[in-house]
Amino acid sequence: GNGPIPYILLYIPVVLHVIIIQVLNKIYQVVAINLTQWENHRSPTEHENALFIKRFFFEAFDCYIALFYLAFIERDIVLLRRELVSLYTVDCIRRLATESLIPFITRKASRKISNKQKEGETDIRLGKDYDKAEYEQFDDYLEMVIQIGYVTLFAGAFPLAAPLSLICNVLEMYSDIFKLSLITRRPVVHRVTNIGVWSVLVKGIVLLSVFTNLYIFCFTSEQLLTYAPSLFEVTPLTVEAALKSGSDHVHDIAAGAGMTVATIMTCLEHVILLVVAVIWILVPGTSSSVQNELARREYVKFVETHGEAAHVGGISAMSLIALFIKG
Numbered sequence: 001g002n003g004p005i006p007y008i009l010l011y012i013p014v015v016l017h018v019i020i021i022q023v024l025n026k027i028y029q030v031v032a033i034n035l036t037q038w039e040n041h042r043s044p045t046e047h048e049n050a051l052f053i054k055r056f057f058f059e060a061f062d063c064y065i066a067l068f069y070l071a072f073i074e075r076d077i078v079l080l081r082r083e084l085v086s087l088y089t090v091d092c093i094r095r096l097a098t099e100s101l102i103p104f105i106t107r108k109a110s111r112k113i114s115n116k117q118k119e120g121e122t123d124i125r126l127g128k129d130y131d132k133a134e135y136e137q138f139d140d141y142l143e144m145v146i147q148i149g150y151v152t153l154f155a156g157a158f159p160l161a162a163p164l165s166l167i168c169n170v171l172e173m174y175s176d177i178f179k180l181s182l183i184t185r186r187p188v189v190h191r192v193t194n195i196g197v198w199s200v201l202v203k204g205i206v207l208l209s210v211f212t213n214l215y216i217f218c219f220t221s222e223q224l225l226t227y228a229p230s231l232f233e234v235t236p237l238t239v240e241a242a243l244k245s246g247s248d249h250v251h252d253i254a255a256g257a258g259m260t261v262a263t264i265m266t267c268l269e270h271v272i273l274l275v276v277a278v279i280w281i282l283v284p285g286t287s288s289s290v291q292n293e294l295a296r297r298e299y300v301k302f303v304e305t306h307g308e309a310a311h312v313g314g315i316s317a318m319s320l321i322a323l324f325i326k327g
Contacts, residue, residue: 014086018094021062028058049197056142056201063087063146067154071212077221080157088150088161092168095143096175104183135184140176141198148202152209156216156223210272218265222251228264231257 032054041047067087070080147168151161180187217223225232232251253261286294 014083014090017066017087018090021059022094024062025059028062029055032058045196052138052141052197053201055138056145059142060146060149063091064149064153071154071157071216071220075220077157077216080154080216080220084150084154084158084161088164092171096171099139099175099179099183104178132183132185135180135187137187141195143172145198145201145205149205152206153212154216155209156213156221210269210276214265214269214272217268218261219253224261224264225251230254231261 032051035054036047036051039047039050041050067080067084070076070083074080147165151165155161225234231254233254234249234251236249
């Protein structure tokens with residue numbers, strides 16, 4: 001029919017999918033907490049890392065399972081792109097609503113009710129944050145890591161995910177400022193050297209994206225078909241089937257060409273991983289100027305701690321510190 005209703009109906013399955021993901025994530029959160037407590041880790045850091053890994057894999061499975069099915073089982077690039085765009089868009093709207101707008105409205109309503117109940121009483125609160133919810137940094141980290149997965153794992157299906165993520169991150173930044181200022185308590189600051197286990201998860205996603213995008217390039221999409229049409233067979237679709245699938249044809253690997261396509265994929269994978277390894281080895285994680293400055297500061301601290309006697313052999317001490325930092 002005409003009008004906006006058919007377009008709205010297209011998003012109902014995606015909205016239901018997002019709601020189911022959130023419900024399952026709440027259940028997985030309880031399961032992950034209990035499993036981590038039973039493991040009885042030695043330190044709080046080990047406990048948190050184990051909890052983060054469990055929750056990440058649980059929630060990533062919910063977010064990516066439909067996309068992996070369309071990309072690797074159905075091998076339908078049109079449905080994959082449509083599902084990815086819809087899921088990503090609805091999830092961005094969901095984050096803005098559930099993290100900022102809804103908590104702000106409910107907090108304002110509850111505050112008005114409490115003010116009416118306490119009319120005539122003297123307010124002796126020492127601060128204004130006592131009735132706010134506690135800030136949970138895990139959710140913000142998880143959102144960014146999941147978003148990296150959307151951008152990198154399926155870049156071959158939706159290249160515009162990167163600029164779209166930039167826009168969403170700007171909105172997310174203001175949403176987090178709003179949340180930290182008006183909705184949650186001021187978080188306790190802890191000085192850390194890195195983002196911990198999240199860095200490992202991001203590296204794993206980026207490494208996995210090499211294989212997912214190459215599979216999409218060779219099997220799911222028509223990108224390899226453009227360069228090597230002789231390896232594929234193109235079958236035109238009827239008008240009714242084309243309207244349902246979003247494409248007027250389907251392509252499949254030609255008879256006897258499966259091993260050739262797999263060989264192309266394997267060679268490209270080896271080349272990309274080789275380039276990544278070369279960059280990893282040749283480009284240091286910390287520049288030499290930063291390493292020298294850190295060594296200088298450590299040496300100054302060493303001299304201040306041990307007094308004038310530290311000047312004897314100071315050059316060797318500086319060298320040892322520099323080698324320790326670089327190592």
